Amino acid sequence: MKKFLSMLLVAVLAFGMVACGSNDTPDAGNDGAGEGSDVTSVRILLPHIGDQSYMDVTANAAKLLSEKYGEAMDVQVVEMGDDEADWEPANMQAADEGHDIIISGNWQYEGAMLAVAEQYPEIKYLNFDYSSAEANSLPNVYAITYAAHEIGYLTGVVAGVKSQTGIIGGVVGQNNAGMNQFMAGYIQGAADANPEIKVIITYVGSYTDPATAKEQTQQMLTAGADIVWGCAGGSGNGVFEAVAEARKTNDTIWALGVDTDQYVSMSAQPELASTILTSGLKNCDIAITSAVTAMLEGTAPFGTQEMLGYAEGAVGLAENDYYLANMTEEELAAVKALTDKVLDGTTKVVDELAEPGVFDKYYAQYGLK
Numbered sequence: 001m002k003k004f005l006s007m008l009l010v011a012v013l014a015f016g017m018v019a020c021g022s023n024d025t026p027d028a029g030n031d032g033a034g035e036g037s038d039v040t041s042v043r044i045l046l047p048h049i050g051d052q053s054y055m056d057v058t059a060n061a062a063k064l065l066s067e068k069y070g071e072a073m074d075v076q077v078v079e080m081g082d083d084e085a086d087w088e089p090a091n092m093q094a095a096d097e098g099h100d101i102i103i104s105g106n107w108q109y110e111g112a113m114l115a116v117a118e119q120y121p122e123i124k125y126l127n128f129d130y131s132s133a134e135a136n137s138l139p140n141v142y143a144i145t146y147a148a149h150e151i152g153y154l155t156g157v158v159a160g161v162k163s164q165t166g167i168i169g170g171v172v173g174q175n176n177a178g179m180n181q182f183m184a185g186y187i188q189g190a191a192d193a194n195p196e197i198k199v200i201i202t203y204v205g206s207y208t209d210p211a212t213a214k215e216q217t218q219q220m221l222t223a224g225a226d227i228v229w230g231c232a233g234g235s236g237n238g239v240f241e242a243v244a245e246a247r248k249t250n251d252t253i254w255a256l257g258v259d260t261d262q263y264v265s266m267s268a269q270p271e272l273a274s275t276i277l278t279s280g281l282k283n284c285d286i287a288i289t290s291a292v293t294a295m296l297e298g299t300a301p302f303g304t305q306e307m308l309g310y311a312e313g314a315v316g317l318a319e320n321d322y323y324l325a326n327m328t329e330e331e332l333a334a335v336k337a338l339t340d341k342v343l344d345g346t347t348k349v350v351d352e353l354a355e356p357g358v359f360d361k362y363y364a365q366y367g368l369k
Contacts, residue, residue, distance in 0.1 A: 040296065042075040043094045044288075045104035045113070047082050051207070051234035054282070057260035058128060061103070061288035068289060080109075082208070087112035095120045101295060103288060105143065107131030107178050117141055124295055124302070128288050131178065133305045142300045144291055146282050147309030148178065149185035150342060152231075153349045154310065154317050155256055155280035156189025157338045159227040160197050161331050162277065163190075164252055167198045167368060169220035171213050171239050173232035175203040181352040182231050182258075182280075184359035187366050188350050192338055198368040200225055204235045213238030221246050221253065223368065229256040229280070236262070240272040247275060256280065261318035277326060279318040287314050310342050 042065065049059045065075045080090035087109045094102050095116050104113040105127030114135055117125045121140050130136045130143035159168040170186055172179050183201055190197045200223060202216040213235040217228050221242065228243060230236030236258060243255040257263065257279030266273040287308055294300040308314030317323075317339070324332070341347035350358045 038072060040069070040073045040101065041099040042073060042101045042103065042292065043097075043099045044075070044077045045080055045087075045090055045094060045102065046077060047080050047087070047109065049077060049079060052260070052262065052265040053233050053236060053257070054207075054259040054284070055233070056265065057282065058284040058288070060260075060285040061128075061292075064285050064289045065292060068293075084109070084112075088115055091116040095123055098123075100124065101126060101292060103128055103292075105129055105136075107176075110135065114138065114141065124300075126288065126291050126295065128284055128291070129282075130305055136305055137303055139303045142291060142295065142302050143305040144287055145305065145307050146284070146287070146314050147307055147349070147351075148181045148282070148315075149349045149351045149353075150310045151258075151280040151282055151315045152182040152185025152187075153189035153342060153347075154315070154339055155229055155258075155278075156186035156191075157193050157335050158278055158317065159186070159229065159256060160190035160193025161334045162254060162327070163194065163197070163227045165224045165226045166194060166196055167200065167224040167226065169200045169202070169217065169225040169228040171216050171220075171228060171230050171232055171236065172201060172203050173207045173235060174205060177352050177356065179203075179231065180359040184350050184352045184362050186229060186231075187359075187362040189338070191362075191366055192347070193334065197366060199363065199366045200368050201363060204232050204238075207233030207235055209235045210238030210241065214242045217242035218246075226250075226253045227256065227277075228254075229258070231258045231280075233259075237266075237272065240266065240275050243275040244271050257318070258282070259284075261320060263318065263320055263322050274322075276322075278320075278323045281316045281318055283314050283316070310339075311345075 046055055049055050059077045062075045062077050080087050091112050101124045103126040106129045110127055125141045127136050127143040130145050136143035170183055187199050200220050204212050217239045228239055230239030239255050246253045254277040255275040257276045259282045262279045263273050263276040352359045
């Protein structure tokens with residue numbers, strides 16, 4: 001009898017262990033993310049937010065992911081600070097906390113993320129805007145980027161179509177191949193719209209210096225430019241300030257925004273928002289959401305890199321009501337005729353990263369002498 005009771009107790013305990021163990025089995029639907037939990041933990045690491053441009057549209061991915069996954073995902077934005085020395089420690093802290101997916105990247109700070117990603121092969125990483133393909137070939141890293149040259153082209157077409165003086169400007173954050181990728185496309189698009197166009201390009205040297213951007217814009221306006229693209233992150237606010245002052249006496253002068261619909265993002269400052277005819281869009285938030293979905297579904301091609309362009313909806317123009325109200329039917333038709341050629345592949349937009357020196361070639365031809 002005692003032997004029977006002992007065997008029965010062992011059986012009960014064994015059954016209990018199996019039942020309890022089933023609660024610890026990772027959810028197959030999220031590829032084991034958040035082991036022991038049904039919640040996928042995601043962190044988006046950025047130097048800062050609040051620029052009403054590139055950083056903010058990237059940070060908006062947290063909102064889109066939360067709306068899509070609800071309580072099944074814990075997603076937060078982490079501000080690492082603008083000091084480069086803080087970026088790798090911030091990445092190390094996120095990895096040590098054991099998050100399932102860490103999102104960061106960009107040419108400026110992808111090195112800090114990748115240095116840590118190599119040490120934590122069990123964590124999935126998304127570089128939301130990669131620069132070096134070779135560096136982003138780690139087996140736990142999925143890297144995407146955007147056809148910045150196409151953003152430039154689309155924006156340049158609007159500038160070329162809308163300009164009445166035949167002179168346009170571009171105020172750029174820094175002088176490097178990545179930013180000149182935007183500018184080469186910008187000049188090409190403007191020239192396709194107006195073969196007689198002249199362009200002025202200046203470099204702020206920073207993405208957080210609106211005062212310098214304002215001064216450079218004022219100099220462009222004095223030289224005859226009537227359309228100026230602020231392609232400089234937070235520095236671009238200086239472009240809007242200069243154009244706002246100029247529009248008090250000449251409402252044919254316009255600014256163009258970048259990365260997000262800056263007419264909307266600047267709505268709290270209507271005197272600045274009203275200067276922005278349209279913006280060249282880099283839809284980082286939408287692309288991140290799609291990439292994370294692929295990671296959870298097990299279809300993300302880790303160890304590879306993808307460029308997303310106009311055809312994929314990753315880049316485009318902000319065609320809001322304000323833009324439509326301030327463009328004539330003829331101007332809208334002219335813009336569509338040229339941008340449709342990018343969409344269907346008829347027009348090949350030059351790419352500074354793929355063809356180094358093409359920016360210098362175009363600027364030598366169309367730069368204002």
